Amino acid sequence: MARMLMKGNYAAVYGAAMAGCTAYYGYPITPASEVAESAAALFPKLGRTFVQAESEVSAINMVYGAAGSGQRVMTGSSGPGISLKMEGISYCAGAALPCVIVDIMRGGPGLGNIGPEQSDYNQVVKGGGHGNYRNIVLAPNCCQEMCDYTMLAFELADKYRTPVFVLTDGVIGQMMESVTIPEPVKELPDKSDYAVFGTPLNKNLVNSIYIDHDDLEWWNMELLKKYQVIEENEVMFEEYMMDDAEIVVIGYGSVSRVLRTAVDNARANGVKLGLFRPITLFPFPGKEIAALPARGVKHILTVELSTGQMVDDVNLALSGVIKSDLYFRLGGNVPSADEITDKISELYGEVK
Amino acid sequence: MKKTVLRKPKGFIDVYKYKPGAEKDRTHYCPGCGHGILHKLIAEALEDLDLVDETILISPVGCSVFAYYYFDTGNFQAAHGRAPAVATAASRANPDKVVISYQGDGDLAAIGGNNILQAANRGENIAVFFVNNAIYGMTGGQMAPTTLEGQVTTTTPYGRNVDTDGYPIKMCEVLSQLTAPTYVERVSLHDAPHIRKARNAVRKALQNAKERKGFQFIEVLSSCPSGWKMDPVKSMEWIKEKMLPLYPLGVYRDKGEDAKITKRPVPVMEPAAVWEKLGISAEKDVDFPRGDVADEYKKMSIRVAGFGGQGIMVTGQALASVALEYGYNVSWLPSYGPEMRGGTANCSVNIQDGTIGAAEAVKPSMLLAMNRPSLEKFEGSVMPGGTLLYNSTLIDIKPERTDIKVFAVPITGIADDELGNIRVQSLVNIGAYAAITGMFRVEDVITLLPKLFKGRKQAIIDLNAKAVKAGFNYVKDNF
Numbered sequence: 074m075a076r077m078l079m080k081g082n083y084a085a086v087y088g089a090a091m092a093g094c095t096a097y098y099g100y101p102i103t104p105a106s107e108v109a110e111s112a113a114a115l116f117p118k119l120g121r122t123f124v125q126a127e128s129e130v131s132a133i134n135m136v137y138g139a140a141g142s143g144q145r146v147m148t149g150s151s152g153p154g155i156s157l158k159m160e161g162i163s164y165c166a167g168a169a170l171p172c173v174i175v176d177i178m179r180g181g182p183g184l185g186n187i188g189p190e191q192s193d194y195n196q197v198v199k200g201g202g203h204g205n206y207r208n209i210v211l212a213p214n215c216c217q218e219m220c221d222y223t224m225l226a227f228e229l230a231d232k233y234r235t236p237v238f239v240l241t242d243g244v245i246g247q248m249m250e251s252v253t254i255p256e257p258v259k260e261l262p263d264k265s266d267y268a269v270f271g272t273p274l275n276k277n278l279v280n281s282i283y284i285d286h287d288d289l290e291w292w293n294m295e296l297l298k299k300y301q302v303i304e305e306n307e308v309m310f311e312e313y314m315m316d317d318a319e320i321v322v323i324g325y326g327s328v329s330r331v332l333r334t335a336v337d338n339a340r341a342n343g344v345k346l347g348l349f350r351p352i353t354l355f356p357f358p359g360k361e362i363a364a365l366p367a368r369g370v371k372h373i374l375t376v377e378l379s380t381g382q383m384v385d386d387v388n389l390a391l392s393g394v395i396k397s398d399l400y401f402r403l404g405g406n407v408p409s410a411d412e413i414t415d416k417i418s419e420l421y422g423e424v425k
Numbered sequence: 426m427k428k429t430v431l432r433k434p435k436g437f438i439d440v441y442k443y444k445p446g447a448e449k450d451r452t453h454y455c456p457g458c459g460h461g462i463l464h465k466l467i468a469e470a471l472e473d474l475d476l477v478d479e480t481i482l483i484s485p486v487g488c489s490v491f492a493y494y495y496f497d498t499g500n501f502q503a504a505h506g507r508a509p510a511v512a513t514a515a516s517r518a519n520p521d522k523v524v525i526s527y528q529g530d531g532d533l534a535a536i537g538g539n540n541i542l543q544a545a546n547r548g549e550n551i552a553v554f555f556v557n558n559a560i561y562g563m564t565g566g567q568m569a570p571t572t573l574e575g576q577v578t579t580t581t582p583y584g585r586n587v588d589t590d591g592y593p594i595k596m597c598e599v600l601s602q603l604t605a606p607t608y609v610e611r612v613s614l615h616d617a618p619h620i621r622k623a624r625n626a627v628r629k630a631l632q633n634a635k636e637r638k639g640f641q642f643i644e645v646l647s648s649c650p651s652g653w654k655m656d657p658v659k660s661m662e663w664i665k666e667k668m669l670p671l672y673p674l675g676v677y678r679d680k681g682e683d684a685k686i687t688k689r690p691v692p693v694m695e696p697a698a699v700w701e702k703l704g705i706s707a708e709k710d711v712d713f714p715r716g717d718v719a720d721e722y723k724k725m726s727i728r729v730a731g732f733g734g735q736g737i738m739v740t741g742q743a744l745a746s747v748a749l750e751y752g753y754n755v756s757w758l759p760s761y762g763p764e765m766r767g768g769t770a771n772c773s774v775n776i777q778d779g780t781i782g783a784a785e786a787v788k789p790s791m792l793l794a795m796n797r798p799s800l801e802k803f804e805g806s807v808m809p810g811g812t813l814l815y816n817s818t819l820i821d822i823k824p825e826r827t828d829i830k831v832f833a834v835p836i837t838g839i840a841d842d843e844l845g846n847i848r849v850q851s852l853v854n855i856g857a858y859a860a861i862t863g864m865f866r867v868e869d870v871i872t873l874l875p876k877l878f879k880g881r882k883q884a885i886i887d888l889n890a891k892a893v894k895a896g897f898n899y900v901k902d903n904f
Binding site: 078124143216247 | 443478479500501507519522542547692694700706745755758759781785
């Protein structure tokens with residue numbers, strides 16, 4: 074009975090629990106509140122810590138404290154709350170603390186609305202807070218992946234001692250699917266080399282201050298090297314019907330599912346449409362996208378629930394060999410598969 | 426004759442290794458600054474209470490940002506104002522340790538005002554040492570929340586004007602309004618007798634912390650000769666003359682023997698125990714054997730629509746839950762937008778083998794319309810050759826489409842008139858769906874009811890079973 078029907082927001086917390094996450098610090102916000110609610114429901118059953126913090130800022134600083142104490146720790150929020158957390162995420166990156174942040178994106182800017190959007194891409198994928206840092210960003214597109222990638226997020230966070238985002242939108246957070254709960258991890262990594270325990274043998278310091286200019290430059294270079302290793306080793310992506318594709322749609326998260334249906338529909342009409350879905354947004358699968366023209370791909374259409382944030386990375390990867398077109402919906406609207414195929418017909422005149 | 430030995434307390438690191446530069450034997454504080462005195466009182470107390478190896482200290486932002494240079498404890502450096510939040514988590518992670526949040530007035534009472542208030546209100550098991558010197562020292566003498574009325578600072582060059590800058594904030598008085606704190610006292614460092622009293626307060630707070638007695642708060646009136654632009658002697662007089670009248674010394678809260686001992690649970694980590702506590706069984710899921718399902722019903726994309734209270738979401742979730750037990754991949758997506766609160770509701774359900782693409786049933790293979798607006802809104806969207814199941818009790822118009830199969834079922838009538846409970850409409854829907862598609866067997870659905878409606882009374886489960894049968898039989902008898 075490890076298979077259950079559950080919302081994506083719940084699945085993330087099951088994944089965290091199985092990953093050995095022992096503390097959740099969060100603040101309610103639609104459409105991410107069920108992440109906190111499910112942690113409030115599950116964690117006390119496991120003797121683990123759940124605290125509803127007084128603010129998003131406080132929650133992320135509690136995450137800093139827990140991560141520095143050697144715990145696997147998680148928080149969750151949505152756009153406006155993620156903006157508030159940026160300061161603390163910068164501190165986590167600066168102090169090389171592992172943590173997992175679930176972002177169930179909603180419409181912005183400002184208070185926007187609670188519909189699904191993908192408009193946190195820039196602030197999450199590019200760093201977001203002050204300083205030179207990057208977050209590892211995983212973009213699940215179904216409830217099973219919400220569980221599995223949250224679990225993976227903890228592994229990556231510890232492997233690289235860095236904040237890891239699970240980035241998705243209100244569609245995946247709010248929808249229910251069958252989720253098979255993975256087995257709990259048996260062993261957690263030893264963190265005694267940096268975590269603060271307050272014991273005779275452990276007098277560690279968690280800190281992001283480097284007063285001397287040379288020291289801070291050195292530390293930034295260390296971080297940069299870490300991000301380069303991550304870019305070498307941790308890229309994840311999914312391809313669908315790509316072998317003979319002449320037109321490729323690129324999208325992540327909930328959009329990638331609509332695109333998959335669009336590919337099925339187009340293929341039924343004999344159109345050689347394929348789907349390229351980035352799973353990690355940092356590291357971005359730029360090399361793989363750069364290789365598409367050489368694989369016979371003539372046109373690329375990036376589809377986003379933003380005015381075009383990821384498409385910048387797509388075009389950076391393509392470096393002008395061809396240029397990706399862009400189709401987007403906003404404000405909580407999600408494109409239908411027909412909208413996608415219509416757009417492809419309009420742009421490339423090949424789909425009917 | 427008793428011999429006095431002058432030495433550095435063991436609460437301090439012997440050589441200040443984290444401190445850059447050559448001077449690793451002295452602090453970075455200015456001459457006459459109160460931080461050095463308070464540091465020493467804490468370091469001595471840590472040694473005497475045998476806490477040096479049992480303490481985690483959080484350094485703030487402000488002049489004491491480098492407190493971690495000096496204390497031979499576990500150390501965190503925190504963002505401005507957030508030391509109580511960091512301390513909260515450090516304490517929760519290490520419930521048997523003494524956790525100290527060391528903060529200045531700008532850090533604690535301005536930017537971190539809510540952090541300290543809420544940590545105090547939760548009764549976090551931490552000891553807070555709050556240095557009130559009525560000014561921002563580190564950034565060069567700007568107004569603090571505790572700056573006195575009329576006091577000249579670099580951001581109150583004409584003196585603090587309470588009409589525009591507000592009044593000096595009295596943190597002991599504020600926090601002692603809360604229920605949770607165990608011990609709240611204000612002390613001063615302006616002369617030797619008062620330093621002795623401060624020493625006692627520091628020791629009491631740390632002794633309480635050692636005994637896990639919740640939230641300890643010591644406010645320390647302290648000098649800032651550099652910020653105040655006075656010599657150290659004058660600074661001491663200034664505390665006595667100007668600060669003491671505004672910030673009365675004394676104990677604001679002492680729960681004494683009534684203090685609660687903080688208890689935290691031990692996390693369950695052993696894999697089998699984790700699953701057991703969450704009710705997850707290691708047994709393999711066994712699917713119901715599938716019946717004969719016509720090709721057209723093997724890949725279902727369903728829109729369920731009606732108004733709030735008709736069990737629209739429950740119908741969708743039940744369809745997905747039951748299909749899951751036959752080993753199908755399923756998805757359920759609620760309508761997501763302003764209509765969520767507006768009275769009408771709809772959800773999308775996908776049931777199929779293989780990967781489910783778009784979750785929203787934009788062109789459903791089946792529409793389940795429970796009221797007239799839903800039929801009118803979604804009839805046109807049904808895939809050609811698809812199926813419409815509609816609630817003929819409430820829908821008094823005929824569908825217009827002729828290219829789809831239509832099942833008019835008096836769902837509300839069956840639930841309300843036949844079974845006497847309008848709340849079982851969703852189960853009537855499931856029965857009708859089972860009869861139309863052949864995807865579910867009625868017996869299987871009934872077997873699942875206790876799981877679908879966990880915790881409900883047997884009478885409700887029995888009624889639900891009747892509803893499933895009634896929906897099923899109506900379709901079988903009439904179509």
